[in-house]
Amino acid sequence: MLEIKDLRAAVNGVEILRGLNFSANAGEVHAIMGPNGSGKSTFAHVLSGKAGYEVLPGSQVRFQGRDLLELPAEERARLGLFLAFQYPVEIPGVTNANFLQTAANEIRESRGLDKLDALDFGDFLREKMAYVNVNPVMADRFVNHGFSGGEKKRNEILQLAVLEPSLAILDETDSGLDIDALRIVSEGVNKLRSPDRTFILVTHYQRLLSYVEPDFVHVLYKGQIVKSGGKDLALELEDKGYDWIKEEVDSNG
Amino acid sequence: MAEMLIAWPKALVREGRELPTSGVPGVVTQLRAAGVTQLDGMTAPHKGQEEFRHTNLTALAEPLFRTLARPATLAHESIASWLYPDAAWAQIVFVNGVYCPALSTRRSLPETVYAGGLAEGWTGSHAATLEAHLGSCLGARSTFTALNSALLQDGAFVHVPRNTVLSAPIHCLFISLPQETPVSVHPRNLFVVDEGSEVSILCTYAGLAGKNPVLTNLVEETVLGANTRLDYCKVVQENAIGCHLSTHEVRQERDSRQNAFFASLSGGLVRNQAYTRLAGEGTQCHVSGLYLCDGQRTVDNYLHIAHEQPHGESRIFFKGILEDDSRAVFLGKVHVFPGAQQTDSEQLNNNLLLSERARVNTKPQLEIYADDVKCTHGATVGPPAEESVFYLRSRGISESTARGMLTRGFAEETLEAIRCDEARGRLAGHILDKYQVKR
Numbered sequence: 001m002l003e004i005k006d007l008r009a010a011v012n013g014v015e016i017l018r019g020l021n022f023s024a025n026a027g028e029v030h031a032i033m034g035p036n037g038s039g040k041s042t043f044a045h046v047l048s049g050k051a052g053y054e055v056l057p058g059s060q061v062r063f064q065g066r067d068l069l070e071l072p073a074e075e076r077a078r079l080g081l082f083l084a085f086q087y088p089v090e091i092p093g094v095t096n097a098n099f100l101q102t103a104a105n106e107i108r109e110s111r112g113l114d115k116l117d118a119l120d121f122g123d124f125l126r127e128k129m130a131y132v133n134v135n136p137v138m139a140d141r142f143v144n145h146g147f148s149g150g151e152k153k154r155n156e157i158l159q160l161a162v163l164e165p166s167l168a169i170l171d172e173t174d175s176g177l178d179i180d181a182l183r184i185v186s187e188g189v190n191k192l193r194s195p196d197r198t199f200i201l202v203t204h205y206q207r208l209l210s211y212v213e214p215d216f217v218h219v220l221y222k223g224q225i226v227k228s229g230g231k232d233l234a235l236e237l238e239d240k241g242y243d244w245i246k247e248e249v250d251s252n253g
Numbered sequence: 254m255a256e257m258l259i260a261w262p263k264a265l266v267r268e269g270r271e272l273p274t275s276g277v278p279g280v281v282t283q284l285r286a287a288g289v290t291q292l293d294g295m296t297a298p299h300k301g302q303e304e305f306r307h308t309n310l311t312a313l314a315e316p317l318f319r320t321l322a323r324p325a326t327l328a329h330e331s332i333a334s335w336l337y338p339d340a341a342w343a344q345i346v347f348v349n350g351v352y353c354p355a356l357s358t359r360r361s362l363p364e365t366v367y368a369g370g371l372a373e374g375w376t377g378s379h380a381a382t383l384e385a386h387l388g389s390c391l392g393a394r395s396t397f398t399a400l401n402s403a404l405l406q407d408g409a410f411v412h413v414p415r416n417t418v419l420s421a422p423i424h425c426l427f428i429s430l431p432q433e434t435p436v437s438v439h440p441r442n443l444f445v446v447d448e449g450s451e452v453s454i455l456c457t458y459a460g461l462a463g464k465n466p467v468l469t470n471l472v473e474e475t476v477l478g479a480n481t482r483l484d485y486c487k488v489v490q491e492n493a494i495g496c497h498l499s500t501h502e503v504r505q506e507r508d509s510r511q512n513a514f515f516a517s518l519s520g521g522l523v524r525n526q527a528y529t530r531l532a533g534e535g536t537q538c539h540v541s542g543l544y545l546c547d548g549q550r551t552v553d554n555y556l557h558i559a560h561e562q563p564h565g566e567s568r569i570f571f572k573g574i575l576e577d578d579s580r581a582v583f584l585g586k587v588h589v590f591p592g593a594q595q596t597d598s599e600q601l602n603n604n605l606l607l608s609e610r611a612r613v614n615t616k617p618q619l620e621i622y623a624d625d626v627k628c629t630h631g632a633t634v635g636p637p638a639e640e641s642v643f644y645l646r647s648r649g650i651s652e653s654t655a656r657g658m659l660t661r662g663f664a665e666e667t668l669e670a671i672r673c674d675e676a677r678g679r680l681a682g683h684i685l686d687k688y689q690v691k692r
Contacts, residue, residue: 048647051639077649089644093662102658103648110649142666163648 001026001198002063002167008056009046016042018223027195031209031234032202034220035242040202041086044171048083049073078110082165084156086172091143097125099143100162107163128161132188150181157188169200174208186211206238219245262292262400264319265437269404278375280384281405288402295396307582307614308524308553322349322436327428329356335426335459337675343368344424350438351407361421367412368423371441374410382412386445390474390502398500401439401472408441411454415447422453422673429495431463442473446481453484455676460492471499477509479533485513486676491520500526507533514671515542516680517552524553531565541670542571545687546579553582560593569600572667574660575611583615591622600630605637605663660688
């Protein structure tokens with residue numbers, strides 16, 4: 001469902017992703033780990049279509065049979081791609097319910113489905129909020145406005161539950177969360193795992209992976225995936241740090 | 254320029270000598286005379302004055318507005334859309350500054366409360382209140398306030414006597430009706446809330462269509478007695494060539510609370526100048542506002558809060574959206590007197606620019622002469638945040654819808670300050686219509 005070949009991307013002329021290869025099938029959970037500055041967030045941003053990144057010629061990303069890189073951000077989302085932000089944006093004046101209804105309906109419309117009216121969507125939203133354990137009062141609050149760090153991340157998981165993407169990329173969703181918030185967010189992710197849904201967990205810490213068990217773990221370093229393995233690789237990284245991988249890569253030139 | 258501007262107020266004053274004098278109380282006669290005297294010694298507002306520095310006054314140049322509006326009547330249908338039809342409120346209506354009993358309804362008012370025309374009020378049972386307070390808040394501010402006093406004729410008068418809590422708002426609707434030539438209107442409002450009372454007052458300034466402009470030069474005095482609460486919401490919707498200049502003077506006695514909102518939705522030139530004196534201890538003054546500018550319009554808000562006594566709390570929170578070649582000016586000044594300890598004040602002005610040609614001058618200021626206070630001030634001016642646009646797009650929302658949502662959200666956030674559901678709902682509807690498809 002996702003196939004990435006030789007992905008290269010630059011920011012302000014500096015190449016951050018330098019020939020990244022990656023593929024994922026439906027239902028798999030992939031963790032992408034790596035030291036600071038390895039290109040983890042750039043990877044998540046480039047897939048989501050964020051401006052400010054120059055994708056270099058020769059890069060290929062196919063998602064659901066389409067050339068992802070030529071689509072604007074909103075069309076990627078309508079195709080089933082979802083990015084949970086590392087730093088969710090506050091939008092005062094726009095309620096969560098209004099935001100999510102607009103998003104859900106634009107996605108439905110692009111797929112030829114009828115729009116949901118406020119009443120039907122309200123029922124749907126309440127159901128999803130209960131499912132991922134979000135307080136119903138959050139529906140009428142402004143998007144992320146005045147939310148704590150943990151509330152913002154839970155709100156990202158709520159959006160994931162409502163928009164039902166086929167590919168969810170979580171960009172350092174665990175960073176800065178205390179253990180209770182991490183547990184709640186992880187529970188949400190586990191509930192939303194399904195044979196039709198692929199997860200890419202971009203993370204700096206192994207801790208998340210003891211709550212959400214990945215099928216595959218990849219190490220990103222200097223803009224490339226330099227090592228892949230099963231969930232044991234994450235434990236090994238926790239134990240030994242990244243230095244041994246860096247040395248391995250750097251000595252091979 | 255300044256000389257050109259001074260000519261028409263004097264012409265108006267000559268006309269004002271013909272105002273009826275019989276039955277006019279002493280206080281009105283004195284105010285008129287004082288206004289004439291003040292005008293003599295004044296120059297017209299000009300850019301050399303701090304408070305007019307960024308305001309384009311060319312719309313007020315000769316030969317405009319040298320005629321006073323004549324009394325006029327209107328059919329109920331032509332103003333119905335400006336009223337709140339489903340509300341069982343007192344709604345008092347003015348056409349070109351003159352009270353129209355035939356268009357007004359006062360059924361729901363308790364007998365002890367007065368809401369109606371100032372000229373009607375100065376002969377009735379609330380005349381003593383009127384005499385005691387009219388002119389008591391107003392300083393010698395500018396040519397415009399002096400002119401208003403010189404031409405004092407009518408306006409809205411509300412008196413809420415002691416320990417009266419009004420659950421329903423009072424709506425004052427001022428209709429500007431264009432005439433054969435450009436005309437000016439000089440309403441004088443007086444709101445008196447006696448000790449222990451609560452009231453909500455909505456004021457709508459609406460311009461009907463016409464080819465000549467109407468200038469409204471409003472002066473409003475508000476006296477809040479001890480332990481009172483006033484919710485105030487003013488909406489300016491003059492027509493595209495209408496000018497609206499207003500001076501609001503509020504005096505708050507101890508433990509009084511004021512929650513005011515200024516919405517400037519349309520009009521060629523709109524200027525709200527609001528002065529609040531926190532004259533007693535433990536007062537609260539929250540003033541918010543929203544201005545929506547497009548075309549060549551100018552909206553100007555000047556806010557001044559004087560913390561004269563300890564334990565006062567003030568909030569100034571204004572937001573504006575600017576399109577096309579429009580301009581906005583925001584000047585905020587919080588003045589903390591010596592001895593006004595424990596003052597708690599916040600001041601913020603945010604501007605959203607939807608055009609590169611639009612311009613904003615913003616200047617939130619603090620002047621503090623006490624040492625145990627908490628005061629903040631700030632301002633922002635800029636286009637919509639691209640990271641917010643991207644956040645919405647990443648959820649499948651098209652760019653144009655995203656920009657519309659952000660613009661509406663920016664405006665709607667201010668409405669939270671309005672306690673009257675009907676007024677808030679009407680403003681929300683206006684925002685929705687205005688920014689629905691554009692951008």
